[in-house]
Amino acid sequence: MVALTLLALSCAVLFLLPLAPALLEWLRPSDAAPLNVVREYGGQINHFATSFQRFVKTQLQPFLDQAVSDGTQVEGSLPNGGQLIALPSNSKLRQKGQEANARETTQLILGAGDLTLPSSHIFSGEIYAHGALCGGSSLILRAALATGDIRLGAETYVLRWLHADGKAMLGESSRLYGRVSAGQLLLLGAGSRFGRMYAPRIEFSPLAPPAPVSQFQTLHRIKTLETPDQVRSSGDGRWLVKGDLVVADETWHRGHLIASADLRVGAGAFIAGSVKGNRNVLLNVGSRVHGSVVAGARVVMERNSQAMGPIVAEDMVEIGAGCVVGTPGHPTTITAPRIRIAPGAVVHGSVWAREEGEVLA
Amino acid sequence: MPKLTLRLFPAIARTIAVGLALASCQLYAASSSGEEPAPVVPITLPVMQDFPTYYGDAVPPKQSLRIKPFSEWQPLPSKSGFVSSQLPQISNETTVVALALLLLVFSLIVVYTLRHYYFTVNRLFGRQRHPYVDIDMADWPTVTVLIAAHNEEAVIANSLEALLDVEYPPERIRLMPVNDRSTDCTKEIIDRYVARFPGRITPFHRSGGKPGKSAALKDVCELVDSDVIIIFDADYVPGKGLIKQLVAPFLDPENGAVMGRVVPLNTGSNLLTRLLDLERSGGYQVDQQARMNLHMVPQYGGTVGGVRRAALESIGGWRDDALAEDTDLTYRLLLAGWKTVYQNRSECYEEVPESWPVRVRQIMRWAKGHNQAALRYAVRLLFSRGVSFAERVDGLLLLGVYAMSPLLLLGWGLAIFLFYCVSNQWLSGALIMFALMSYGALGNFAAYFEISAAVYLDGNRNRIRLLPLNLFGFLISLLAIARATWNQFFFDWLLRRSLVWDKTVRYRQPGATPAPSEAPPGLRHQAGRLG
Numbered sequence: 001m002v003a004l005t006l007l008a009l010s011c012a013v014l015f016l017l018p019l020a021p022a023l024l025e026w027l028r029p030s031d032a033a034p035l036n037v038v039r040e041y042g043g044q045i046n047h048f049a050t051s052f053q054r055f056v057k058t059q060l061q062p063f064l065d066q067a068v069s070d071g072t073q074v075e076g077s078l079p080n081g082g083q084l085i086a087l088p089s090n091s092k093l094r095q096k097g098q099e100a101n102a103r104e105t106t107q108l109i110l111g112a113g114d115l116t117l118p119s120s121h122i123f124s125g126e127i128y129a130h131g132a133l134c135g136g137s138s139l140i141l142r143a144a145l146a147t148g149d150i151r152l153g154a155e156t157y158v159l160r161w162l163h164a165d166g167k168a169m170l171g172e173s174s175r176l177y178g179r180v181s182a183g184q185l186l187l188l189g190a191g192s193r194f195g196r197m198y199a200p201r202i203e204f205s206p207l208a209p210p211a212p213v214s215q216f217q218t219l220h221r222i223k224t225l226e227t228p229d230q231v232r233s234s235g236d237g238r239w240l241v242k243g244d245l246v247v248a249d250e251t252w253h254r255g256h257l258i259a260s261a262d263l264r265v266g267a268g269a270f271i272a273g274s275v276k277g278n279r280n281v282l283l284n285v286g287s288r289v290h291g292s293v294v295a296g297a298r299v300v301m302e303r304n305s306q307a308m309g310p311i312v313a314e315d316m317v318e319i320g321a322g323c324v325v326g327t328p329g330h331p332t333t334i335t336a337p338r339i340r341i342a343p344g345a346v347v348h349g350s351v352w353a354r355e356e357g358e359v360l361a
Numbered sequence: 362m363p364k365l366t367l368r369l370f371p372a373i374a375r376t377i378a379v380g381l382a383l384a385s386c387q388l389y390a391a392s393s394s395g396e397e398p399a400p401v402v403p404i405t406l407p408v409m410q411d412f413p414t415y416y417g418d419a420v421p422p423k424q425s426l427r428i429k430p431f432s433e434w435q436p437l438p439s440k441s442g443f444v445s446s447q448l449p450q451i452s453n454e455t456t457v458v459a460l461a462l463l464l465l466v467f468s469l470i471v472v473y474t475l476r477h478y479y480f481t482v483n484r485l486f487g488r489q490r491h492p493y494v495d496i497d498m499a500d501w502p503t504v505t506v507l508i509a510a511h512n513e514e515a516v517i518a519n520s521l522e523a524l525l526d527v528e529y530p531p532e533r534i535r536l537m538p539v540n541d542r543s544t545d546c547t548k549e550i551i552d553r554y555v556a557r558f559p560g561r562i563t564p565f566h567r568s569g570g571k572p573g574k575s576a577a578l579k580d581v582c583e584l585v586d587s588d589v590i591i592i593f594d595a596d597y598v599p600g601k602g603l604i605k606q607l608v609a610p611f612l613d614p615e616n617g618a619v620m621g622r623v624v625p626l627n628t629g630s631n632l633l634t635r636l637l638d639l640e641r642s643g644g645y646q647v648d649q650q651a652r653m654n655l656h657m658v659p660q661y662g663g664t665v666g667g668v669r670r671a672a673l674e675s676i677g678g679w680r681d682d683a684l685a686e687d688t689d690l691t692y693r694l695l696l697a698g699w700k701t702v703y704q705n706r707s708e709c710y711e712e713v714p715e716s717w718p719v720r721v722r723q724i725m726r727w728a729k730g731h732n733q734a735a736l737r738y739a740v741r742l743l744f745s746r747g748v749s750f751a752e753r754v755d756g757l758l759l760l761g762v763y764a765m766s767p768l769l770l771l772g773w774g775l776a777i778f779l780f781y782c783v784s785n786q787w788l789s790g791a792l793i794m795f796a797l798m799s800y801g802a803l804g805n806f807a808a809y810f811e812i813s814a815a816v817y818l819d820g821n822r823n824r825i826r827l828l829p830l831n832l833f834g835f836l837i838s839l840l841a842i843a844r845a846t847w848n849q850f851f852f853d854w855l856l857r858r859s860l861v862w863d864k865t866v867r868y869r870q871p872g873a874t875p876a877p878s879e880a881p882p883g884l885r886h887q888a889g890r891l892g
Contacts, residue, residue, distance in 0.1 A: 021826040031823030032629035035642075037708040039523075039600030043497055198498070232698055232747060234675050238614060240698045240747070256614035274614040292499075294492075294613045310499050310612050314492050326498075335495040349498040 045181045045198040045350065049145050049163035056110065056128050056145075060084065064112045064130065075107075082108060082125070089113025089131065115146075119153065133164070137171060143178070150182075154189065168199070172361075190343050191361040198350045200331060204359045205343035222270065225253035237273060247271065249284070256291070265289065265305075274309060283307065299336070301325075308332065319345045451782050459775050460783075466772035473765060476758055480651035481811045484818065490654045494706050496609040501533050502588035504608055507581060508538040509574050509664070513595035514546040516712075520595050521554045525561065529604045535587065536562045538595075541577040542569070547595075574663070575686035579679040582670075591667035596712050598626075599665075606707040607667050617672030617699025618690065620649065621665035621707030630715045635827055636834040637713040637720070639812050646815035649703045657755035658695060659703035663687030664711070672699045685730020692738040695756060698747050717837065724838055725845035728763040732849055735760040766842035808835070 016023075025031070044050070056064075059079070067074040067086035073094055074086040085107045087093060099105055108125040109115070115129035119136025126143045127133065133146035137153030143160045144150065150164040154171035160178040162168065168182035172189035179196045180186065186199035225247055227233070232240040237255020239245075245259035249266035256273040257263060263277030267284040274291030275281060281295040283305040292309035293299055299313040304322040311317055311325060313336040319325065321344035326332035331349030339353040342360045351357060506524055510517050517538065524536050538551045548566055555562045565581045582590065589611050591604060603621065610619045622645045628638040652659045661668070663686060673679070676693040683689035691701050714720040742748065742756050809828055816825045 019829055022829045025823060025826035026632055026635075026830065029629060029635075031821055032635060034626050034628045034638075034710065035624045035708070035819055035821070037600065037624050037710060039598070043602045043605070044528075045497065196495075234671070236671055238671075240615075242747070258615045274612070276613060276615050278615075292612045292614065294615070308500075310496050312492055312496065312613065314490065330500045331498045332500065333496045333498045335492075352495040352497075354495065 045179050045196060046163050048143065048161045048179070049181065052126060052128070052143070052145055060086075060110055060128075064110055067110070068112045078108065084108040084110060084125075086110040087112065087115065090116075092116065093118070114148070132166075172205075188359055190359055192359045194351070194353060194357040194359070196350070196352045197357075200328060200348060202347040202349075202351060204341050204345050222250045222252050222268065223248075225251040225269075245277070247287075263295075281313075310335070312336070316340065319347075321345060325349070448782050456779065456783050459779055463772060463775040463779060466768050466775070469761075469765065469768060470772070473758065473762075477808055477811050481647055481814045483651045483654055484647045485814055487651075487654055489650070491704070491706065493609040493613065493702065494606065494704060496612060497605070499609070499612055501530055501605070501608060502611060503586075504529065504534045504589045504591055504604065504667075505585045505587040506534065506536050506591045506593065506604065507578065507585075508536070508593050508595050509541065509577060510538055510543060510547050510551075510595040511541040511577075512543045512545045512547060514543075514550060516596040517547055517550050518554070519598050520593065521551070521562070523598045523600075524593075524604075525554075525558060526601060527599060527604045528601050529608075531561070534604065537581065537585070538562065538564050539577050539581050540564065540566045541574070542567055542572070571681050573681070575679050575683050575689075576681040578686065579681045582673065582678060585670060588670055589667055590670055590673070592664055593709070594664045594711065597665060597709050599709050603665075603707055603709060606704055607665075610702040610704065611667070611669050613702075615700050616669070616702050617694040617697075618661040618668045618701040619666055619707075620659060620661050620701060620703050621709055622646075622649070622703075622705050623662065623665050623711045624708050625713040626710035627712050627715065632827075632830065633717060633720060633834075634713050634715055635824065636831050639816065639824065639827060639831060640834065641713070642815035642819055643808065643812035646705065646818050647811045650705045652755060653703040653705070655751060655755075656749065657751050658691065658759055659701050660759065661687050661691045661694075661701050665707070665709040668694075669699070672697070675699075683730065684733045685727060688731055688734040689737070692734055692742065692756065692760070695748060695752065696738065696741055696745050721837065721841045724841045725848075728766075728842040728845040729849045729853070731760070731763040732846055735764060763842050764846065766839045767846045769839065770843050 063074055063076050063084060063086035067088045071088050071091075073088075073091065076084050076086065078084055083106070085093070085105075087110065089112050093105070093109065095105060103120060104122040104124065106124050109123065109127045111127075111129040111131065111133070113129075114131040115127070115133050117123070117127070117133070117135035117139060120138040122140040123144075124142050127141060127145070129144075129146040129148070131146065132148035133144060133150045133152075135141075135152045135156070138155045139152060140157040141152075141159065141162065144158070144162045146163075147165045149166040150162065150168040150170075152170050152174070154173055156170050156174040158170075158174075158176045158178055158180060162176070162178070162180045163182070165183040167185040167187070168180065169185075169187040170176070170180075170189060170192065173191040174189060174193075176188075176192065176194040176197070179198075180194065181197065182199040184200060186197060186202045188194065188197070188202065188204055190205040228239070228241055228245060230242040232242075237253065239253075239255060239257050241257070241259045243260060244262045245257060245264070247253065247257065247263075247265045247269045250268045251266065252270040252272065254272040256275070257271060258276045258278075260278050262280045262282070263275055264282045265271060265275060265284060265287040267286055269284070269287045271287075271289045271291070273289075274294070275289050276292075276294040278296040280298045280300070281293055283289065283293065283299075283301045285302045286304050287302075288306045288308075290308050293301075293307045293311045295313040295315075297313065297315040299311055299317045301307065301311075301317075301319045301323045303320045305320070306324045308325075308327060308330060310332050311334045315336065316338040317334055317336040317340070319334075319339075319341045321342040323342075323345045325334060325346070326348030328348055333350040333352065334347060335350075335352045335354070337353070337355040339351060339357040340360060341347075341351075341358070508517070508520055508524070521536065521538065527534070540547050540551055551562070551564045551566075555564055565584065567577055567580060570576055570580060578592070589608055591607055593599065607619050607621055610616045623641060625634060625638045625641055627634050629635070649659050651657075666687075668690065672694055673690075676690075676697045676699075679686055680689055680693075694701060714723055739757060739760050742753060742760070745753070748756070809831070812828060812831065813825060816822075
């Protein structure tokens, strides 16, 4: 009897032992909260800049006021123990000997007016300028906000974010690892690398793009696209094509074009709708797409082509010289893991390279 | 095409049956050790001489194995040695059929197990697709947000507040609460909001007509003229950026529908809600995202999702006779050349059932709807030209998901039946294998692996300890689905019973706000890690 009881007990223990952690977690929950869903974050590119500006206005304004009234550099500390330096308008940053030698400033910098930064220097704290922010070459900035323009030299590194309420101009071979945005214009030099950028107008190196040709000037001269084979169409001009789709040069189509493989829009062609290729999409020289351009792999925009809607590729986007994406009235987005843009292109809106963006030299 | 289908079916059925039987012969010969003077000849195919088969007297020629036409099959000799019945009441033919069915069920379970593994491995190590999540600027299309509400006085205000606060051009969004025959204060609450926010909310009060969400959606969609329709249930509380995230995929002209991720809010209520939280994680974080990654068929889920109006019109609108309007829509769009997109980072809280009866009713409703869609679309999908191979296979497996529960029960029954009725020892081996595979399909190996991976990707830790208890949840679902299927096929259809719309119970108290979250983007769960 004892043996049987022991056997039963052993079996019960062997059965329940693996369930012990589950039973304990059930009876004494240690991880029962709902999954954290961020509801207040809308994904705006200037989210950090806006938060920082709010912080400066609510917490740090007394330092700025004191710097203006004293007319000299003021030092102070933040609630979290960090140090800050407040400068009056148009004054030069004075540093202690050790920091000047190391060419690194760890304090948060506040400028009551325009602020000029020295060249070849590391700023590991945030920078705020209530006016324009200028800097020489080879600067490394953690984050910077200017209510006016930002003008930085070649080989500038931005580690987290940079925002100018006016224009932001960054020199050649800059590296923008975080978010960069501007209220009016963003100008990026050749050979630069970027992640996420936004401005109503983004220019890549200071080459002016060709003026866009009005659609009504040319539409009467180009032919309507002929219905391809193997097409599945719906009433609204949406064509679904099995295999490759080639839109002949100097033709136009009203509606969306979708190819299960590659899609090529010929030179001078015009699509009054969106295009999608489940592999690659090529917009030939001077072609125009009024809607989105979506590719399962790669989007290539050749010289002087235009796209008004978003450009989405799952591998790479290549944009040639003279191309225009979006319009001032209808800003849009370019998104892909890798984006390569030639000097002379113009984008109105957002450019988001998840892995690497590059301005060709 | 249907004629071809009809012609093909008998041939396919015969081929499968003969193949299964032949496989059985080989298995038997390899493992037979019964008392009967069975021909214990180790068989390799080229020397199949003097081996009794169920062909009767006809012996296959040497050096080759021929399949006799089905019509020429003869009754099994009583002492053939092949799956012979031990019971006089059960004929040998019955046991052959039972064995063939058991092997068929066994094969299906293996397929579904492999599918679970494939999805999980893809989610853990494959390339993740989130092509539209970064679109933050565009010429946004016009949107109507439908909030399905039937007796939702406890939650409708929260939902409207949250939707009024979303970041979307106000002139391009219209909120339309669909008050479907509510008998509580839902109408009054909606009207109060309409008065407070003039021009932003267009209420749709429905006092009659066919019951159910599909019918209500069908009615309201006649009034919608926007490019995109986004649908929420009244207990959902969207975040600020959610509408843009859900609309962004419609900038791709190939997409007809979008689905976001549903996250349980009341996880801490009791064991059931915690188990459902794990199950939902597996379903969305792994299943749906893997389908998205692999260009398969992510499923539109009926809420936290949307549909393009042009796509909806091209397939004839909502079907008010669909028991699961979401599944129905997914497949009709697929067959018409539209894709459904899953946005794993478009998350929204929902309430999950807090009591087992409510859960059972919910899953029974889903099962009936899914089975209805399977019967309507499986054959069309199989022979559809515009659908890729991956979509075809995944779509069929997805349609069959709820049919697996009754099949699994059938398999168990068959295994037990054969175990007691048939003399052959190898069947006990099959029984063990079947039991193992059932276990794998139910719990430890496949679905459990999927849930574990999902919890890991979500960045949670201790809740994974509850995993073994999910077995009970699975078993209850198994029985509920089997019961729903049985009722559907043998009562609802035979007796022409119509579905009684069964609204899921809400647990939130009126005025209570859902758990807010202010975590900065950098501290989010999986999103950053798997980007």
